[in-house]
Amino acid sequence: MGKVTATAERTIDAPADTVRERLADYRDVRPRILTEHYRDYAVVEGGTGAGTVARWKLQATSKRVRDVRATVGEPEHGVLTETDANSSMVTTWTVSPRGEGSVVRVVTSWDGAGGIGGFFERTFAPRGLQRIYDGVLAKLAEEVRGQ
Helix, strand or coil, X not given: CCEEEEEEEEEECCCHHHHHHHHCECCCHHHHHCCCCEEEEXXXXXXXXXXXXXXXXXXXXXXXXXXXXXXXXXXECCEEEEEECCCCCEEEEEXXXXXXXXXXXXXXXXXXXXXXXXXXXXXXXXXXHHHXXXXXXXXXXXXXXXX
């Protein structure tokens, strides 16, 4: 068993504070930037930033669905952390200023399976999740452009 990590990054033409604010809005913005891989999205508690609890089903492949119940931690140094109560999965969203805009980096890691299943998980899951996050980051870029 080993750690599995997926990473995606995108430069966005908006100030870091604006991007952080939109990312932390789980009630209105988050549903608009999620791709078709997310189903049954709902805010359970809160709705903005730390203390928010949201749930969704992440349909990574036709056979792989993860039931996520994420709690948002206190933002620290431009980092928003979502911790899944149903697994070891932790996702961090880091927004850093770059020139007139910002760079958003999303990293998700979890404890992978062992054996041959774990080998395939470590080999293919990060690329699949990166493609999903590329779509979310593209929608985030559109969201901040439209505001």
